[in-house]
Amino acid sequence: MKTGLKRWLALLLTVALFPLVAVAETAAAPEATTARYYMPDYFAQTSLDLTQYKGKAVYLNFFTGWCQYCMEEMPDIKRFYDAYSSDDVALILVHAWSGENAEDSAAVVEQFGLQGIPMIEDEDLTLTSMFVQGFPTSMFIDQEGYMTPEQYQGGMITYDIMTEQLAAMGIQPKAESAVSTAVATPAPTVADATSSATRRVKR
DSSP: OOOOHHHHHHHHHHHHHTTTEEEEOOOOOOOOOOOEEEHHHTTTTTOOOOOGTTTSEEEEEEEEETHHHHHHHHHHHHHHHHSSOOTTHHHHHHHHEOOOOOHHHHHHHHTTOTSOOOOEETOOOOOHHHSSSSSSEEEOOTSEEOOOOGEEEOOOOOOHHHHHHHTTTTOOOHHHHHHHHHSSSSSOOOHHHHHHHTTTOOO
């Protein structure tokens, strides 16, 4: 990882996050900065090639099934997926195999209706160890492949925060009429989701 981003992430994660545990609140945003990091370079040695998304924003969400706050966040992620055009933004879920496996991914997908959303199975935690110190973690990368500290969100975030990140990139949701049905669909309860996603996980 190049020095600038490495130092910034180390400082941010030390101050704002807890090591590999679920966090209840969104981490305090770092001070305003003009720093921009070209993220395809940082992902170059991983399984994720960000260059294929040039011209689109990318929203990476790191989660694990035993994380209650990850599960609380999933209905908003589903809403986000339904609200935005795939021509404008690529939403990618990264499942950290922290005591889990592909069966747990399938349980989360089924519980929240996440079919169609690309998911990376981070079996050896390569991606997670590079960027994450707590779950969930969100990274918003702009259409040119750059990310600022303000676009890194440690902890659970809401649909409104997700849309604010995209609005700052000049991207708006599809027409409300196109997503009204999806938004109106009742979301699963957090209790049901947590039970389903963790039924095969030994802590």
